Amino acid sequence: ETGVTQSPTHLIKTRGQQVTLRCSSQSGHNTVSWYQQALGQGPQFIFQYYREEENGRGNFPPRFSGLQFPNYSSELNVNALELDDSALYLCASSSGGASGIYEQYFGPGTRLTVT
Amino acid sequence: DQQVKQNSPSLSVQEGRISILNCDYTNSMFDYFLWYKKYPAEGPTFLISISSIKDKNEDGRFTVFLNKSAKHLSLHIVPSQPGDSAVYFCAASGNSGAGSYQLTFGKGTKLSVIP
Numbered sequence: 591e592t593g594v595t596q597s598p599t600h601l602i603k604t605r606g607q608q609v610t611l612r613c614s615s616q617s618g619h620n621t622v623s624w625y626q627q628a629l630g631q632g633p634q635f636i637f638q639y640y641r642e643e644e645n646g647r648g649n650f651p652p653r654f655s656g657l658q659f660p661n662y663s664s665e666l667n668v669n670a671l672e673l674d675d676s677a678l679y680l681c682a683s684s685s686g687g688a689s690g691i692y693e694q695y696f697g698p699g700t701r702l703t704v705t
Numbered sequence: 706d707q708q709v710k711q712n713s714p715s716l717s718v719q720e721g722r723i724s725i726l727n728c729d730y731t732n733s734m735f736d737y738f739l740w741y742k743k744y745p746a747e748g749p750t751f752l753i754s755i756s757s758i759k760d761k762n763e764d765g766r767f768t769v770f771l772n773k774s775a776k777h778l779s780l781h782i783v784p785s786q787p788g789d790s791a792v793y794f795c796a797a798s799g800n801s802g803a804g805s806y807q808l809t810f811g812k813g814t815k816l817s818v819i820p
Contacts, residue, residue, distance in 0.1 A: 623808070625808075625810075630812070632794050632810030632811050632812045632813055633749070633810050635807040635808065635809065646807055680748055680749070693739060693754055696741075696748035696751075697748050698748045699747075699748050
């Protein structure tokens, strides 16, 4: 059974640029959630995707967007990068569907640095 | 406003003794609670969970206790081992208004088990 994978591992971008982060969900999981973890904080929910549609969103501006593909993999896109976007971005997959109360399994994360 | 609080940023315990990590929550809509362990440069790893209809769940050396009336949960690790040294995150799940069963995390407690 393959776990959650994310790419790239590390990324350095300049303020104002755009970035795309990728995630492959764990085998058998159909729901993907994205979280942002700033230094010294717990992960914060960005949004969740189920059946290729956004299913819930946290307190993040529209320049944070995402996609889920038929194979349940997912992308997180961030436009007009700001210095405060520097963080660890975590992808988590689960098998609960749109409203399941199921454990989420995390990937290793992508460390984004905005200069 | 923080809905999940871990008030102890760090905890040191002697090897072989009990580690007790605490977590408080404010949102009555939370109905499922999870503990994750995180090593540096890795994503959070699911440890143990508990439904709000239970007050205790045990898995090997790990036991989670839930006190719904006090909106408090705790993780007990017995006996503690040096490999348990990590940051522990408490997370709560439930429809907190965003339309999906997202995880809301505390800020984490860094556990150090001293040999």
